[in-house]
Amino acid sequence: xxxxxxxxxxxxxxxxxxxxxxxxxxxxxxxxxxxxxxxxxxxxxxxxxxxxxxxxxxxxxxxxxxxxxxxxxxxxxxxxxxxxxxxxxxxxxxxxxxxxxxxxxxxxxxxxxxxxxxxxxxxxxxxxxxxxxxxxxxxxxxxxxxxxxxxxxxxxxxxxxxxxxxxxxxxxxxxxxxxxxxxxxxxxxxxxxxxxxxxxxxxxxxxxxxxxxxxxxxxxxxxxxxxxxxxxxxxxxxxxxxxxxxxxxxxxxxxxxxxxxxxxxxxxxxxxxxxxxxxxxxxxxxxxxxxxxxxxxxxxxx
Amino acid sequence: xxxxxxxxxxxxxxxxxxxxxxxxxxxxxxxxxxxxxxxxxxxxxxxxxxxxxxxxxxxxxxxxxxxxxxxxxxxxxxxxxxxxxxxxxxxxxxxxxxxxxxxxxxxxxxxxxxxxxxxxxxxxxxxxxxxxxxxxxxxxxxxxxxxxxxxxxxxxxxxxxxxxxxxxxxxxxxxxxxxxxxxxxxxxxxxxxxxxxxxxxxxxxxxxxxxxxxxxxxxxxxxxxxxxxxxxxxxxxxxxxxxxxxxxxxxxxxxxxxxxxxxxxxxx
Ligand SMILES: Nc1ncnc2c1ncn2[C@@H]1O[C@H](COP(=O)(O)OP(=O)(O)O)[C@@H](O)[C@H]1O
Ligand SMILES: [Mg+2]
Numbered sequence: 149x150x151x152x153x154x155x156x157x158x159x160x161x162x163x164x165x166x167x168x169x170x171x172x173x174x175x176x177x178x179x180x181x182x183x184x185x186x187x188x189x190x191x192x193x194x195x196x197x198x199x200x201x202x203x204x205x206x207x208x209x210x211x212x213x214x215x216x217x218x219x220x221x222x223x224x225x226x227x228x229x230x231x232x233x234x235x236x237x238x239x240x241x242x243x244x245x246x247x248x249x250x251x252x253x254x255x256x257x258x259x260x261x262x263x264x265x266x267x268x269x270x271x272x273x274x275x276x277x278x279x280x281x282x283x284x285x286x287x288x289x290x291x292x293x294x295x296x297x298x299x300x301x302x303x304x305x306x307x308x309x310x311x312x313x314x315x316x317x318x319x320x321x322x323x324x325x326x327x328x329x330x331x332x333x334x335x336x337x338x339x340x341x342x343x344x345x346x347x348x349x350x351x352x353x354x355x356x357x358x359x360x361x362x363x364x365x366x367x368x369x370x371x372x373x374x375x376x377x378x379x380x381x382x383x384x385x386x387x388x389x390x391x392x393x394x395x396x397x398x399x400x401x402x403x404x405x406x407x408x409x410x411x412x413x414x415x416x417x418x419x420x421x422x423x424x425x426x427x428x429x430x431x432x433x434x435x436x437x438x439x440x441x442x443x444x445x446x447x448x449x450x
Numbered sequence: 451x452x453x454x455x456x457x458x459x460x461x462x463x464x465x466x467x468x469x470x471x472x473x474x475x476x477x478x479x480x481x482x483x484x485x486x487x488x489x490x491x492x493x494x495x496x497x498x499x500x501x502x503x504x505x506x507x508x509x510x511x512x513x514x515x516x517x518x519x520x521x522x523x524x525x526x527x528x529x530x531x532x533x534x535x536x537x538x539x540x541x542x543x544x545x546x547x548x549x550x551x552x553x554x555x556x557x558x559x560x561x562x563x564x565x566x567x568x569x570x571x572x573x574x575x576x577x578x579x580x581x582x583x584x585x586x587x588x589x590x591x592x593x594x595x596x597x598x599x600x601x602x603x604x605x606x607x608x609x610x611x612x613x614x615x616x617x618x619x620x621x622x623x624x625x626x627x628x629x630x631x632x633x634x635x636x637x638x639x640x641x642x643x644x645x646x647x648x649x650x651x652x653x654x655x656x657x658x659x660x661x662x663x664x665x666x667x668x669x670x671x672x673x674x675x676x677x678x679x680x681x682x683x684x685x686x687x688x689x690x691x692x693x694x695x696x697x698x699x700x701x702x703x704x705x706x707x708x709x710x711x712x713x714x715x716x717x718x
Contacts, residue, residue: 161718200560200717220563224465227561234558236550238482247481251474251562253466295558 150209151176151303151334152197157206159192159358166192168358170206174303174336179329181345182338183435184355185447190338191231192358194307197336198228211302224253227296227304231311233288235280241267241291242276249298259298266294270324286317293324303334310344322348340447342435354439361442366435373441374433379420381409386425394423405446471564475572476579478559479542494587498534502588505530505652506597519654520683527597528606528678529651531588535581535610536617536671537642543577543621544637548628556716566713570622570705577618578611585610598682605681612697613674619704620670626711645671650679673697 152174159167166189174180182190195201197208199219208215215222236244242263249259267273270290275283283291289309296304309325310318325348329335339345345352346366353363362369370376381402383391391409395402398419401412411420420428439447483490506523513522550556559569585607592598598606621637628634648662649671655663666672673693680690 198561200557202717220565221465223561223563230554230557230561232554232557234554234556234561236478236482236555236558237553238485239478240485243481243485247474247478248558248562250477251466251471251559251564253464253470253563292558296561 149176150174151178151211152180152336153207153209154193154197155207157193157196157208158204159189159196159201159206160204165358167196167203167206170358170360172353172360172363174334176334177329177332178350179325179335179337179348181349181352182336182355183340183342183345183352183439183447184338185340185439185445187357188355189358190340190355191307193355194228194305194336194338195230197222198226198230198305199223200228200230224299225302227299227301229293229296229304229306229309231307233292235288235291235295237280239280240276241272241278241280241283244280244291245295245298248295252299254298262298262300266297269297269327270294271320284317286313286320289313289317290321290324293321297328301333303336304328306335306337308338308340310339310341318344342439342447346435352435354435354442356439356443356445362438369435369438370433373438376433377430378433378437379411379415379417380429380431381411381420381423382427382429383407383409384425384427386423391423391426398423403440410440466563468568471562471568472572472575474562474564475559475569476575479572479576479579493538494584495591498530498584498588499591501534502527502530502591506592506595516654518656523595523597524682525654525679526652527592528602528682529649529675531585531592531598531606532610532613532671532674532678533646533649533651534584534588535613536645536674538580538584539574539577539614539617540621540637540642542580543573543618544624544628544634545621547573547622547625548631548634551625551715560716566716567709570619570709570712573622574615574618574705574708577621578614581610581614581617582607599684602682602684606678609674609678609681609697612694612701613671616670616674616697616701616704619701619708622708623704623711626708626715645669650675670700673700 150173155171157167157170158165170193182193184190192201196203197210197215199215199222203216210222211225213221239247245263245266246259249262250256254262264273267276272287272291272294275287280288293306293309310321313321325335337348349366351363351365352369354361354369362373364372381391395409400415400419402409436447505526510523510526515521516525519525589598589603589606593600593603620641624634624637648666649669650666655666658666673696676693677690677697680686
């Protein structure tokens with residue numbers, strides 16, 4: 149059964165269509181990723197689903213609740229982690245969680261118990277009396293996720309859970325999300341990291357300008373929208389302009405990404421190898437390539 | 451977290467009551483205040499004590515007794531108390547709320563099952579609580595100095611809380627519309643400070659020129675000052691009833707505006 153069902157959602161900011169006819173379903177227990185560059189509409193979508201943003205049209209049902217009519221009922225059973233941590237600097241770690249639990253309807257006694265449990269789960273028990281500004285960025289992010297679990301949600305909505313985190317903290321978040329999934333919690337998350345989406349998500353919707361361009365499991369996306377391998381030319385001693393000239397002469401189309409020329413699908417390997425001062429490499433296609441092929445732009449482009 | 455079998459989520463939590471949201475916001479503020487109670491004591495006691503003592507002992511010594519209003523210290527005390535109550539509510543609901551909107555912690559509160567109405571009501575209730583705490587501190591000092599009659603205290607406290615509700619709601623309106631801290635500070639320069647000095651706290655309004663008198667009577671702090679002074683002097687007339695009605699109306703009218711502005715700001 150679909151835990152989250154979004155149908156023909158449209159949301160405008162002035163003349164900008166931040167969400168432009170979005171439809172998708174997330175099955176119970178599934179981890180579903182919204183992958184897209186900045187401005188794709190990920191945050192707007194998640195805010196709408198959380199009842200924090202009104203829409204122009206469309207339907208949203210979450211846990212069997214009409215989310216547009218009764219957003220507060222949704223927030224009783226769904227944990228929401230917004231893009232900003234939104235921690236309360238005037239309270240300590242434990243109080244942040246207890247106040248949240250109390251507002252969510254827990255008695256103070258139960259809120260205290262859940263606080264201990266989620267702090268244990270996130271390995272933050274020893275920090276419970278600390279002030280928020282004593283925490284590292286990674287801990288703050290994880291505390292924000294812990295907060296959403298205070299209500300023992302059946303689904304969580306996470307907006308860019310690891311953006312800005314160091315690799316170690318990212319890995320911890322990934323492990324914790326994997327554990328949540330193992331418990332049967334439905335996860336809807338957004339990210340602009342393709343490796344994160346590929347690692348965590350059962351299915352990924354590639355989002356751009358408020359629309360879904362493709363929706364499949366990660367490997368299928370790569371199979372369907374790339375040729376499997378990508379040929380790249382790494383510049384070693386040549387100048388970029390001479391490489392460009394050579395490629396043009398050989399009739400090969402390319403795209404420059406830093407020190408690398410990503411070559412068009414049909415590039416002839418022999419012609420490529422003959423370009424002096426470069427090294428040709430072939431690697432597996434990834435979700436970035438899917439995005440590039442679908443939009444002609446990089447996932448990291450603004 | 452309690453263990454539960456895969457794919458079998460707990461039944462939906464029952465929805466918390468409407469009051470829970472308001473009380474929860476209030477609880478958040480109370481916790482935050484107790485964490486800084488040492489500093490907070492200075493806001494509630496030292497600053498207002500300075501103003502009260504300077505007016506009562508300093509200016510009061512010079513003036514002695516007013517022709518129609520008795521001893522100056524007793525005249526100025528209820529005005530000071532209500533003025534301080536206003537400052538506390540405004541500070542909490544404009545400056546405090548603005549900071550918490552900017553830091554996104556208000557957005558977090560809205561990820562619980564509460565709505566904007568409860569958020570606003572909780573904030574304002576806390577603003578009124580701070581007004582009451584201020585009145586307990588300043589009023590306590592005035593009681594000790596003999597400038598306020600103990601039997602007048604409950605009435606003055608009630609007025610302070612009504613003033614707290616009113617200016618809490620007005621403060622929220624500013625918090626919800628200000629783009630920067632400098633536009634936010636307008637609430638102090640164009641609202642709080644003029645009201646503090648021209649609402650009959652320091653001198654009887656009758657001595658103002660006629661045109662200014664009307665403006666001063668309409669000013670939203672005036673009914674609070676008038677009413678508190680009525681309680682302080684045990685001299686209540688129909689004008690005090692009118693002031694009470696006006697005061698309540700101001701609070702009741704500001705609340706929906708604050709809710710509307712907050713909704714526009716937070717739920718976009
Ligand atoms: N409050 C807002 N007012 C006006 N435009 C907005 C607002 N929030 C988002 N947008 C616009 O909506 C689009 C989608 O933004 P957003 O949902 O934040 O994207 P993402 O989270 O994928 O980066 C962008 O074009 C953005 O500029
Ligand atoms: Mg975003």
